[in-house]
Amino acid sequence: MFLQTIEEEDATGKVAGIYEKQRAQVGFVMEAAKCFTARPDLLPIYTEFSDRLRAGFSLGLREWRLITLIAAKHIPSTYCSHVYGKQLIEDLGSKEAVLAVQRDFRTAGLSDKDVAMLAYAEKVARDAPHITGIDIERLRRVGFSDQQICDIALCASFRCFVSRFFDAMGAGTEAVFIDEDVEFRSAMSVGRPL
Incomplete structure (x- = not known):
């Protein structure tokens, strides 16, 4: 961590x-939680917002993770x-499936609905000013409600904010999340080196 944060033994x-x-x-x-303790007044606000965003998310946990993986790739956020x-290994059934999505979700064997969701999330992360009504209509055509479209945008946008903040604070990826498989580890290292 680049800035002084509150360690566990000092937390009150x-x-x-x-x-x-x-x-x-x-x-x-x-480390993601510790980042916010450089401004300890913000950790409770961040935690409550994050918890409410996830609790009210109208799509499943798998979808949250897929959107986050694609947004993280384009931020880019190694963490x-x-x-x-x-986390997606269990959701998708294998490391190979996760790697296929991370490489190119359009050719990874996902449903048309998943591809449309991730194309929108990718555009939110990479090029939000160029989103138009046409992008929204594509999502509606494959069955997304306006609330679900809002949630896709919130999830991808939230990831852009927090991932950039984590990198700016110097948060390091915890060992438990670093896979032993060299190919998988290399593919997930999209930004700051481990």
């Missing part, structure tokens, strides 16, 4: 509570690519 109040909750959920406190790439 709301920060300590958030750290404890994360330890209970994932077994440790992620988020590793975290979500690792």
